[in-house]
Amino acid sequence: MAELGELEARHADFAKRDIRVVAISLEGRPEAEKTQREFPHLLIVADADRDLADAADLIHADSGPGGSDTTAPTTILVDRGGIVRWLYRPGRFIQRLTPDEVLAAVDAH
Amino acid sequence: METFTPPRARSKPLPGRLAATLGASLGILAIAAYVVQFSAHMWTVPWYLPILGSIAAALLLLALVMRPSWKRAFLVLMFGTIAAGEWAFLLSFTLLPPYTGPVAVGQPMPSFRSMAANGQPFTNESLRADRATVMTFFRGRW
Numbered sequence: 001m002a003e004l005g006e007l008e009a010r011h012a013d014f015a016k017r018d019i020r021v022v023a024i025s026l027e028g029r030p031e032a033e034k035t036q037r038e039f040p041h042l043l044i045v046a047d048a049d050r051d052l053a054d055a056a057d058l059i060h061a062d063s064g065p066g067g068s069d070t071t072a073p074t075t076i077l078v079d080r081g082g083i084v085r086w087l088y089r090p091g092r093f094i095q096r097l098t099p100d101e102v103l104a105a106v107d108a109h
Numbered sequence: 110m111e112t113f114t115p116p117r118a119r120s121k122p123l124p125g126r127l128a129a130t131l132g133a134s135l136g137i138l139a140i141a142a143y144v145v146q147f148s149a150h151m152w153t154v155p156w157y158l159p160i161l162g163s164i165a166a167a168l169l170l171l172a173l174v175m176r177p178s179w180k181r182a183f184l185v186l187m188f189g190t191i192a193a194g195e196w197a198f199l200l201s202f203t204l205l206p207p208y209t210g211p212v213a214v215g216q217p218m219p220s221f222r223s224m225a226a227n228g229q230p231f232t233n234e235s236l237r238a239d240r241a242t243v244m245t246f247f248r249g250r251w
Binding site: 003005014017019026029032033035036046051053054056058063070072075077085091092093094097098106 | 154203204207208212215216217218219220222223224225227231233234238242245247249
């Protein structure tokens, strides 16, 4: 979850580009509310019913604590019309994009 | 009366001592470097970890061949196992399958209905907004 802190710290750079950052996990609302308080400039989504993660096929099965499912770390850029402009999926779940890399992708697309 | 002092025996360095010291230090240094990388939230793949771990194990093996001892055998086994674990971690355990799902560049997001932390619905309609959206899927608070 450390990547959310990095994105939060750079919220002004995203705002300057008219970008909002939405962070999605399979956790329920109580956990999402806690996360939202910690990262007030991000929009936290509690996808506990997996509707979004299933629709996008982003479930990483058995990869969470106790063999639970999580979402595969993935970043998607969607334009104002709701059209996908870029998708990044790392080769390993220990990899993450830095805010600079996300901003560079935003600028490039 | 003249006294005779026998020459002091010069202590010889143990064979393979340098290799053993270097090997053990390298193995510990690699793990310490990864702890630092992890703490600094640098999310690149730490290839140096198994590479340095393997070199450490090889140096310790060399030291064991030069002068066999139980202590050195134990270190070879320990650092060899750590290096094997590091290779397995990077080459197998952490792999994500390539994305083959329905999200495609140039297309709308597949239809979904989820919920924001504040209880408001978050759907495809939420993506048609006055701002573009970066959606980042994360693994959770744990």
